[in-house]
Amino acid sequence: MEITTVGLNYLNNGYGLKSWLLTKDHKRIAILYLLSITGFFFLGGFFALLIRLELLTPAADMVQPDTYNKLFTMHGIVMVFFFLIPSIPATLGNFLLPIMVGAKDLAFPRINLLSWYIYVLGGAFTVVAAATGGVDTGWTFYAPYSTSASNSHVITAGLGIFITGFSSILTGLNFIVTTHRMRAPGLTWFRLPLFVWSMYATSLIMILGTPVIAITVLLVAVERGLHLGIFDPALGGDPILFQHLFWFYSHPAVYIMILPAMGVISEIVQAFTRKNIFGYAFVAFSSLAIAIVGFLVWGHHLFVAGQSTYAGLIFSILSFFVAIPSAVKVFNWTATIYKGAVSWDSPMLYAFGFIGLFTIGGLTGLFLATMGLDIHVHDTYFIIAHFHYVMVGGAIMGYLGGLHYWWPKITGRMYPEGWAKFAALTVFIGFNLTFFPQFIVGYLGMPRRYAMYAPEFQVYNVLSTAGATVLGAGYVIPMIYFIWSLKNAPLAGNDPWGARGLEWEIPSPPPTENFVVSPIVTEGTHQYAPSREVGIGH
Amino acid sequence: MFTNFPFFPQQASEQAAQVDAVYFFLVAVSAFFAALIAIFLAVFAAKFHRTHHDQVGDAIHGSIALELLWTIIPLGITMIMFVWGAQLFFHLTRAPKGAMEIYVVGKQWMWKAQHMDGAREINELHVPVGRPVKLIMGSEDVIHSFFIPDFRVKADVIPGRYNTMWFTASKPGRYHIFCTQYCGTKHSAMIGWVTAMGAADYETWLGGGARTGTMADAGAQLFQSLTCNTCHLETGQGRGPVLKGAYGKPVELEGGGTVVMDDAYLRESILMPTAKVVRGFQPIMPPFQGLVTEEQLLQLIAYVKSLGAQGPTPPGQPATQTPAGQPSAPPATPTPKQPGSGN
């Protein structure tokens, strides 16, 4: 059995469509996810471009307000539920987690495939909702607008989210069981790559939070369809309850988006400084801390929504607590670079970008957690800027960095480094040009979800639209050279970066069962120099 | 076209400067930390740039002292933010006693304001400068949010209940009102203007314009036309409890417990009378949910409130005249007898 797998890898082990659509190999499923997620990213980006074009002028002159409302709703839904939440976990996580723990596959390969199909089904619902006229509730589906007032395809889109939720749950379940039960001999918790820690923390949120959003959108659909009085005050319901239930999931969900990216950054920073992380335990546990404390802060979205002031106080202080582990991570990454052998390869550029932009995005989160200040900036472009800094500047930078870092492993080939550097720079510049002006216009008072806006806000919107085109171009470049590289780029070999970790010990692309011989792990990842007591600290 | 690059909205209320102060503090902290991280990254990236292919970094495992340092310092800073922000929040949400009250109703897609003396306006709000104004806000359909950027105040307007908000305008002028909670097609057109005017101008404004009488007047008429008066007799002989003088007092409930009769309770009592039944009465009052509009409801409430007022205070009087420490009954409620007095 060992002998037959030599020379065969997961890519050339069967070519037919069936061999892909019925595969149980986590690596192939990761590729399926990669393709579908990329599709949704460009769909969401397409909506974003239309949003930005409309906002070039104060009047609603390109599209009608109704259309605009559907645009940002579909943009938010697609980007959050169909792109960013599954992005790193379902692609890089699926591909790498079993390899990083030294296993042949995830614990439940069939469930893994099932979760992809569920994802596609949920996506189909959403695409149908979009194609047949769209939804206009905003991605937050606030009741009673969504349950009683809107006359768009709320139920269809809601079902799409409901269904996709199960894909997320099953992925999380698979990861948790795999991490607990499939680790190779010798691979103790404190030898795990930090990426695995972050996937584990993410999975916790997925299984504990996702069911709540599922039941919540189900209730919205039921109330809308059958006129049961659950959230609509006219029917005796309580709209604030909806907000509690929604954010009980959706705040932790923002950590579903950022934690995987943080895991990727931890790997990249170590690999490209050829240095083990500074403060391993702190970085590892801060992931868990974010996941757990992240569940206690959802009410910071409700400061001006009519939640009681005392509940607001609790949520505010807890929001500050949850910022601390993020700060710890940022400081530890920075300290890791000290006395490293720092390369400036493109993944590392993305890591630099991530750290800088996430810091800005995170720090502006503190503005929002400050209750008195949130009154002014709530539901303005300040919020839009905040979350695009963490989600686009943070999470997507991490995702792109990870894709570049592991691309050689996934495909067996390198990519053109010059172009990659150029793209990274374009994304960075375009991103800041798009979203920095939004902080200012937000503090000036421009509300979000506005098809028309007051003329004095225009100058910032023009800057922002200009930035978005640069940013869009920056995203298209990698797509082109990645596809090009599949046939034309030089072969990568096992370990093109000189990195340390189980995934770099096996051939690229990996064989079907990952390991020709079962590994035994004797030390943590990213041990480059022999351990000795140097530098700061003990 | 692009002549002005404003970085901050005007400070047109007494609260604005306080909000901006917190903002500046956070900007300063953020700038410091963002710069700190950026500088470290740049310096390390340059100084430790890999010089040859096989180079590896030092094996440094960490330092408890440093970890503590960069846990505790940010924690301390955020606690300052928390306390300051919380204090500001209390200040921004708790109207001073005796603030002038204006009712605001949001509906898709307009703002309707009713002044106590009966003046009404749509998508406009006239307020005097230098006097605390409290908005009592309700919605007829979905959630809206009332936002005046130049005043730094905002509150969601929720169907089925009242939310309040207050400010003291400090500078005469016209300022944007935005609806900031997404509410459908014309959400971005649900905008208006606050006009802040000097006290004298405000009185003149109140005097002009058509109106049918005070809110309480209108409420009194409704009280008749909706046949409330058939049960709620002033004599105490009716089938319903006496409402005169009841506002702001505790009410004993069937099945134990008491509630204080405030706007929210009045609202509930009229729309869903059986939710809380007054001790000693049968739950026979018909629910008026769906029979009265949000505005009529406010008028009814204003009327019941006026029955409970201790003594009539003419509108347009400075708040400071009101004795402090009165029960939560708003003092500036006019009686039907004195429509718009003081013009």
Add this chain to the structure above:
Amino acid sequence: MATEGNIHARPIAIQPAPAGPYVHEAHHPWLQHHFDSMTQQAEASTLGMWVFLVTEIMFFGGLFMAYLVYRHASPSGFQEASHHLNIYWGTANTAILIISSLTMALAVRSAQTSQPRGTQVLFLFLTIVLGLAFLGIKAIEYTDKFKDRIVPGPNFHWEGTHAKAAEQFYSLYFAMTGLHALHMIIGVGIMSVILVMAWWRIFDEEYYTPVEVAGLYWHFVDIVWIFLFPLLYLIGRHYHAG
């Protein structure tokens, strides 16, 4: 300055595993290729089921949350509404589910101790029958509610004083018991599959994970009912008993 080292000298991270307990335990036909041993496989499956049940807790939890909020908002309305539920049917169904949990537990035990297939199949069969009985009673109750027109919606009709709260109570009642019944239906489906597998003599002390995991699910659904019963049927019964 950074250390000079040789990046090509790889630390020992991978070694061929010695032939030992991990790798080639006697190869059981039901051992999947990516597991090393039956124990590992069984532990993964039960852990997976437990994790899934946690998500189920949160899933039902959303409804319990709504229940809590609305009961807090109108306690007397909920009390009044609760009295229109049939306490006899409710109690009977509780008992039925408890019996089915017993038969389920015994079914697991019989597989675990390699009992003859007749025993295994019998317990599974009883479990299914009891599950169906539960669903039957639920159907009777639902029909009664339709007859009495206390199904939320435009035709909702309520005699008492708290019509709004009662409608809300019944919205929650149907949502919660409906979701629970759906879980019962799925459970019956699963048990039928397990029963067929037992008939094929698949389970013995070496391999009984599917029965065990399905049992976990069944017991969980029972637990949900253990909470639903008092919360829905038994509010303030002392006021006017009946």
Add this chain to the structure above:
Amino acid sequence: MSGHVAPKTMYYAVFLALLAGTGLTVAAAFFDMGAMNNVVMLAIASIKALLVILFFMHVRWSTRLTWVVVASGFFWLLIMFGLTMTDYFSRGWVEGTWR
């Protein structure tokens, strides 16, 4: 591979306890104990659930990990209930506002 096999008598004992618990809650519901009614009702339900979890679902003999998983499920439920209810319970505590 064989987990813990519990004696049949244990299953019957747990079963009887569960039936008894059911009878007890029904009976308790008919006594007026004020606020205690809810406490008693939930206490009995929790004990019954605990019995099922510990014995029927074999958690008593399971790994620590299983304990943690089970406990965390209920713990998170309490987080959701607890923090949401702090909002509802403290509504109107700040004088002169409805929040």
